[in-house]
Amino acid sequence: MTVFAPQSASGQWLSTRLMLAQALAFPGVTAAGLVLLAVGALALRRWANARWRSGAGVVAVVLVSLGAGLLAWPDGPPWAAEPATAVGNTGRDVRVTVFNSLDTLTAADVRHLIDVADPDVLVLPEATPARVREAVAGTALAQGVHEGADDGFSQGRPRGVAPTTVVVHPRMGHYRPAPPTPTTFGAVRLEPMPGTDGPVVVGVHTAPPLPRLMDAWRADLSRLQATDRAGAEGCMILAGDLNATLRHGPLAERTHLADTARRCPDPTDGTWPASAPPWLQAPIDHVLVTGDVEVLSCSAVRVGASDHLAYSAELRLPRP
Structure with a gap:
């Protein structure tokens, strides 16, 4: 089964x-x-x-x-449910990067990410806002740091795990925080302000499937199913460390959010642990998009001291 x-x-x-x-x-x-x-x-x-x-x-x-x-079929058999993505979009291109830095993000890491991916949206699970602001200082990303509020945590702010922080480039327009569907280690939801035409951006970090956290992990995957259903409301990008593959729980039955790694012309391998050979890496860091978004390319790259690879996806939005 x-x-x-x-x-x-x-x-x-x-x-x-x-x-x-x-x-x-x-x-x-x-x-x-x-x-x-x-x-x-x-x-x-x-x-x-x-x-x-x-x-x-x-x-x-x-x-x-x-x-x-x-x-x-490491990500699931071809007959399993997988939402389709758009083809032939004529809107603008958006680059999204997710990187769990384990709260070790540095200015050198940010410069490296800008050089290799030039992200419009940078989702950073396990990254304290103060460290992120220090790392992006002097770059165009400096004015777009959004930290998670208390309502983004399903069980209150955990000790020993930094929250999720999302950085938005000014060329994306102006965004404001909105109440997210919470997860154990923090979720952030950003919605475009009036005058900004862009997707809803959601950054998440779920609990890992460790013996003492299995219930929290399962609950987080169920909450992601609620976010998937919310994708019916319009264009959305969800990125984060989901601590799960597309074979785990409700992720195997998504109806609105497609995994960019499965839609890339050149599929990538896993993202964790970064030091392992590709065939030993688990694909647990994801960028998911609604079906009106086109997937152009994706890549994974080693950055800094983290045991996660940074995963980037280049997308093309529908024309407004």
């Missing part, structure tokens, strides 16, 4: 259980483990009696099929 029908009710429930949730975050590793188990099942046939020999063969076939499914 989790491999071939992640959008089903059973698949969503199973994919958010302890152990299965962690295994699905690394589809390449899990697929290799399943194939090894299949080899072990075949080896057992040599010592098994006739009755158990056929059963071992069936188990081996099932394990190989599951491993092949994860390798072929």
Whole structure:
């Protein structure tokens, strides 16, 4: 169910259980483990009696099929629900970058991000506003720092984890904060002010699926489903560290928000941990867009001391 029908009710429930949730975050590793188990099942046939020999063969076939499914479709099978994105838009281009700096953001990091991505919107999970303001000082981003309010936290401001901060370039126009759907580690919602024609921007950071935070993580994914439904109201960009892949829970059944990584001409690998080979990285940092947005390109780049890669998507908005 989790491999071939992640959008089903059973698949969503199973994919958010302890152990299965962690295994699905690394589809390449899990697929290799399943194939090894299949080899072990075949080896057992040599010592098994006739009755158990056929059963071992069936188990081996099932394990190989599951491993092949994860390798072929790490983000979910092609028949799973995935909203479409626009093609042939004639509006302006917007570049969005999400980077969980673990509150280590520096001016050098910002200069590097400007050089490689030149973001119009920079979503920074785990970044205190004071540190962000110091890092963007002297750049065009300096006047567009938006920090999260208390209503962005589902359980109050957590200790030891910096909030989510969103930076908007002046060329995007003027934005104002609005009440977001809260998450454990903070969410920020920005809406265009009168005279500014642009998308709603949402920055989020969910709890990670650690044993002591599984309930909070599952609740955050359910809240993201509410944000997905809000995408029916108009153009929206949601970016952040979701601590989940497209196979986890309600993310497998989105109806309005499409993942840019699946729509890019050149798909990227994962974003965490940054020091691991690409096939060992989990795609947990996302930029999601409503179906009226066109996806032009995307990339992931190593920045500073964080264990996350920065993920950037170049988008084209619909003409006003």
